[in-house]
Amino acid sequence: MSNCFPKVTLSPVWPQFTPLTIKYARGIYLYDEKGRTYLDMTSGIGVTNTGHCHPRVVKAIQNQAEKLIHGQVTIIRHDPIYQLADELSRILPPTLQSYFFTNSGSEAVESAIKLARHATGKTNIICFQGGYHGRTVGAMSVTTAKTVYRMHYQPLMPGVYVAPFPHSYDEMDACLDAFKLLLATQTAPEETAAIIVEPVLGEGGYVIPPREFFSNIKEITTNHNILFIFDEIQTGFGRTGHLFAYEHFDVVPDVLIMAKGLGSGLPISGIAASHELMSRWLPGSHGGTYGGNPVACAAAVETIRIINEENLLKNAKEMGQRLLEGLQQIAKGSTLFKEVRGLGLMIGCEVEGRTPQEKKERAAQIRLHCLNKGLILLTCGTYDHVIRWIPPLTVQPNEIDVALTVFAEAIKEVDCRHA
Ligand SMILES: Cc1ncc(COP(=O)(O)O)c(C=O)c1O
DSSP, rough: OOOOOTTTTOTTTOOOOOOOOOEEEBBBBEETTSOOEEEEEEOOOOOOOOBBBOOOHHHHHHHHHHSSSSOOOOOOOHHHHHHHHHHHHSSSTOOOOHHHHHHHHHHHHHHHHHHHHHHOOOOOEEEEOOOOOOSHHHHHOOSSSGGGTTTTTOOSSSSSEEEOSSSSGGGHHHHHHHHHHHHHTTTTTEEEEEEOOOSTTTTOOOOOOOOOOOHHHHOOOOOOOOOEEEEEETTTTTTSSSSGGGTTOOOOSSSSEEGGGGGBBBEEEEEEEOHHHTTTTTTSSOOSTTTTTTTHHHHHHHHHHHHHHHHHHHHHHHHHHHHHHHHHHHHHSSEEEEEEEEETEEEHHHHSSSSSSHHHHHHHHHHHHHTTTEEEEEEETTTSOOOEEOTTTTTHHHHHHHHHHHHHHHHHHHHHHHO
């Protein structure tokens, strides 16, 4: 690993999926210190939806940094936070018109849980098997994608119950029955504040539930005065081809959690809910020093405008289709894959194997081969056995085609080794 600061040590709690030290980035490309160029199909884990260093985002950050860098929101207010609320109010429905901002996805998840508990006076939260919601204690407590996120941190927040998540249409009825049984046997509706769910499992392996699942769950939660929280931290801001993934499922959540793609790389996150729900949150009972930072808000305002003005949803749909079809074609000619699935530009290739370890090793071999050829990919899934594709929404056909060629070579190579 190259490091021009040999005496510097960073905590090993951060694993390193690549040995790269990057000097600068533009669009989908990363440029390292040795002058090599990489095609980045990770977007920094689904963050740089407008591409790295989009010139309009850079300009918005520069302009705002010259005016006001910090303005604690309980002391002063500023234009960017109002502009951001205004932009969000244009793209979200009438029941999601009040906003609270914070810095990371996990903090936004904590905020949603705290709002739910505070506003309902109830304690319990239902989450779904395979979900990932972050690293802080509340967020970890509703995370069940892998034990590594929870191990040696337990006991976690009490009052959390886990419901099964359907991986296919065939599993839906059983999952709905299990959800109802949970309310009848473990956490009564009278003490259940909310359910929290990712519309598409992210870290859990890019799993898309059947279309009707969430409308069925919403009917139950509405009947029982339980809040429906959608964690759109990874799926939001165009990732799945719609601005928000809830649009695929014909439901509107009571609380929407957003982060990642919102700020094009600046740390900003937030929750949206109705005025009525937010008005039940006692002033001063939640907050933070940096939430609603002016520079981050300015980046977010510009990000939303770019997604709209540059037609990035249309591009995400078209390029998502091209990538999905290309990957499915490659998978067809190989024994390595169980399934290739995706929504928009959130695509996973699930690797097959006799044991979890074998699946993991195969996925790692494919990833490494691609990295050596200049293509950066990540994995997800309980056993790190799903190769995930999350390019920027600005990705172009030629970039997809180059990536597919490299991927196809990697598959051939790994196929041969296992033949
Ligand atoms: C769906 C989802 N929720 C929550 C988080 C946590 O966000 P952060 O890492 O910004 O705390 C993530 C991060 O990957 C995520 O994908």
